[in-house]
């Protein structure tokens with residue numbers, strides 16, 4: 001048995017409640033108090049009814065008109081006034097009850113929605129700061145499920161379940177006391193079912209907990225599959241994969257059906273059993289009280305029972321057993337919220353390794369001297385991707401990474417931006433270890449133009465100014481001109497206000513690349529990481545892009561991941577990587593003269609037919625030989 005089984009709230013739910021609910025406590029208290037008072041007020045009609053039956057409507061009329069908690073001196077003596085008092089009390093309690101219900105609804109709804117907003121925003125912020133490694137592993141759908149479904153579950157739990165539980169507790173205790181006040185002997189019979197209900201509820205909670213965890217995970221899996229497919233719709237269609245994907249989505253949905261069913265079948269066993277137990281309590285009370293009225297006190301009972309008293313008692317019993325059977329819903333919502341709470345806490349409190357140090361430095365603008373000093377890195381322990389990489393580039397120089405596919409070129413470049421942190425050695429800019437720079441200062445000084453251009457759904461202007469949000473129109477147009485994008489943008493239906501569609505689908509590959517170059521021009525960083533595009537564009541576009549890139553890289557230190565060697569002939573330094581290690585370095589001419597891997601790559605790109613041995617070497621790093 002785990003420790004938190006003894007606690008009324010499991011740690012994640014408790015922590016989330018403490019962090020988010022405490023600041024909104026006044027609303028919560030208002031909601032709970034009005035709900036409890038509302039419950040109490042709703043007891044007035046049956047109480048008054050019972051009193052009226054015995055004191056006013058029973059012909060013998062030897063019973064005095066008495067109301068609990070009201071001094072006898074305040075009660076009028078005249079039966080007619082007593083009747084109108086009864087009517088007024090019933091009407092008044094209905095009006096007050098309505099007002100209380102409204103207040104309760106509004107305050108609890110405000111309370112839970114504010115919490116939902118705060119939790120969602122915080123969870124998003126925390127998620128955005130997580131290491132890239134998290135996003136490499138975690139599926140989008142799972143994260144979406146946390147930010148949507150799990151946060152919503154928590155809201156429903158905080159908004160109605162917590163207050164519902166407190167209300168239930170108050171009602172059950174209050175009515176139990178009232179039942180004892182009305183008739184202690186009958187009350188003992190009514191309350192007999194409570195321990196049985198409690199034991200049954202504990203069993204239910206234990207059994208349903210793992211099922212809720214599985215259910216929450218299956219929702220994440222299903223979201224992931226659908227999200228993946230939406231992103232890859234073009235591939236699905238062109239690969240005739242619709243049937244295959246129907247089956248995969250069907251399988252994920254079936255898994256979700258099974259987990260939902262495993263929760264539901266337990267719920268539908270629990271809820272009616274609770275209703276039945278509660279009903280049995282009511283039936284036992286009715287049977288014994290009825291016997292008492294018709295025959296006289298049952299064995300073990302003594303005294304007199306009046307009809308009105310019994311009617312009130314039965315109404316109260318009904319009010320007592322009703323919430324008891326509702327305990328099922330509360331427990332159920334709690335277990336659901338607990339599974340969601342665990343997932344939210346797991347996201348929000350996940351340790352982050354790529355973050356600012358306490359004494360991080362924030363230089364305004366760096367000169368741009370870049371130095372890799374014996375850098376080591378592995379995505380997975382024991383599988384090094386970069387091993388002992390060292391080189392230096394002076395401000396304004398271009399350093400090119402060249403090598404077979406999978407050699408670690410992109411990885412080595414991403415380390416400069418701290419998308420990942422090195423495992424060994426150091427990367428320095430102007431002599432400062434990048435881990436000592438504040439992340440925002442580092443990334444505003446190091447631009448990144450990737451081969452997978454990502455545009456956000458929005459206008460061309462918004463996409464160019466992404467990251468340089470304060471740039472004015474003039475600067476945006478100047479950047480577009482420098483990136484050879486101005487002419488085509490001007491010819492788009494709405495010019496700079498044209499929407500590019502999700503991921504920029506409404507633009508061609510070459511157009512997207514030029515927008516991303518314009519983005520970098522506008523950012524104007526001292527250092528640039530340029531992951532050269534591999535996809536072919538037509539010659540004219542290629543010339544435009546090359547001219548734009550030449551302008552972009554002219555006065556800044558550039559690390560270029562080169563796929564076409566013709567573009568880096570003039571680079572000050574070329575680092576040839578193979579399987580994460582530097583195998584050659586030098587200028588284009590040096591490397592050609594050396595006759596090593598670079599010159600082989602060069603001759604292959606120049607159109608010479610590669611021998612099988614050369615092809616093997618070029619592909620080895622990619623694992624293609626296995």
Ligand SMILES: Nc1ncnc2c1ncn2[C@@H]1O[C@H](COP(=O)(O)OP(=O)(O)OP(=O)(O)O)[C@@H](O)[C@H]1O
Pocket residue numbers: 136379380385403404405406407408409410411412561621
């Ligand atoms: N996020 C990741 N998680 C785990 N392994 C990765 C990740 N990204 C890349 N790798 C692996 O690291 C190795 C180097 O990849 P990298 O992208 O750096 O190579 P590259 O030289 O840039 O290749 P290419 O020229 O094909 O773009 C590859 O074996 C790849 O499978």
